[in-house]
Amino acid sequence: MPREQVGIRDVAAAAGVSVTTVSHVLNDTPHTRTSEHTKARVRAAAAELGYQPNRLARGLRTRASGMVGLLTEEIATTPHAGRIILGAQEEASRRGLTLAIINSRLNTDPEVETPEVQAFIDRQADGIIYATVYHDEVVTPDELHVVPAVLIGARDREGEIPSVMPDERGGAASVVDLLVRKGHRRIAFAATSVDVPATRGRLQGYRDGMLAAGLDPDEFVVEAVSEASGGYEATIGLLDHGRDPATRPTAVFCYNDRMAMGAYRAAAELGLQVPADVSIVGFDDQDPIAESLFPALTTVALPHYEMGAWAVRTVASLIEGRDEVGLLGAHPVLLDCPIVERASVAPPRA
Structure with a gap:
């Protein structure tokens, strides 16, 4: 009998591969560099553990919704959140995508389900963007590995999900x-x-x-x-x-x-x-x-606006299979923080 609550991380540990690789294999993600030997090992581990993938999540392979979910971790009430959302919204519109927004908080325990992420998955979101408050390493929930995902303002501790941060x-x-x-x-x-x-x-x-x-x-x-x-x-x-x-x-x-x-x-x-x-x-x-x-x-x-736009461009590229997520996830992208010169600086008095 399969044990209860087998997660994607359990399969990854048993197969000796990353969570992202497991997601690619079990969802038949196109244009990945996973060898046939590794695919077989992942499928065997999933079968042995009795892993049951989310039925709706598997349907994402063939049912594109045109929707990208944006989860904002408490930044919806900060002075800068509007620029992130505007950048993401305008880039989504240029690409014919619909941006849906939920305010949330990233759970530090990957074994605890994040209902807001699952809500997007259940609604057939093609990809998910997670914007966090502080620019630090985070442990991402299993649900973020089911569909193409990117982080704004934080890096994935396991280096599997692409991220963008201000320099x-x-x-x-x-x-x-x-x-x-x-x-x-x-x-x-x-x-x-x-x-x-x-x-x-x-x-x-x-x-x-x-x-x-x-x-x-x-x-x-x-x-x-x-x-x-x-x-x-x-x-x-x-x-x-x-x-x-x-x-x-x-x-x-x-x-x-x-x-x-x-x-x-x-x-x-x-x-x-x-x-x-x-x-x-x-x-x-x-x-x-x-x-x-x-x-x-x-x-x-x-660069809040630029980070929002970058996130949509990147998740769209992942959805279309034009980028390899493992290569993008290894190092966060740093965007320039430009100086806005006004009137408070002058040469010192001699």
Whole structure:
């Protein structure tokens, strides 16, 4: 008798292959590079374990619905989610696809069914896009291996599902490069201690830029909460405390735009003008903060629209069998985070 609740991961473990390979074999996915020997081994393992694939999921091989499901993990209420959805929606429209959206949360236990993913599968979705809150490694549920799928904002821990993420490290390094080209040598970084990938990426990018310019990457780094209050406290500490104007920072690069808002207040209280006395740069290009500050804030934009569009293009390519999922899943695609130059940066006073 077959044991209960045999999953696709059980078959993969028994056959010594990836979950994606099992999905390809059992669903007869075209244009894969799986050998006949491996296919036989997978089918034998599935038969021995008594694996029963979802009947509707198997029907996806022959019944194209023209629908792509977009699951948003708590980002539907964030300031940037609209750009991801817009990018995905417009790209789907260009390809004649229908985009369906459900707000969800990725379960950290792959053995626990994710009902929102299953809902798309039951409705014959041709592919699924999962957008997550934090840019980190995740364990994907078994259901995401049944149909072509991609991740936005996170990488699959097993390296099997393609993903796209912002190149926050590169974006931060480009800020330092901009400030150095403007003539700044004492560049501070108002960081945060929240342990998320954005924190690590932006700090490392700052350090990369400082080292590339031959500058000390540790002299002017201060940690604070990633809100306006933290930006205020960090900037007060960097620019005040009896610092000689000849040795204090001439530019403050903030972890995000909310901290930059607090940095503006600190500069004003210290009698300093932005950007005449101190240049300030943010990160995120958050609406309406960046454009509403006076002077308008120079900041780094996250490629939300581009990530949404990339995800639809990629999942469409996988649906059509034009790309090999294993090759795409090995490394996340990093999209550029461009600088949006406004009026908060100027050369330092001589």
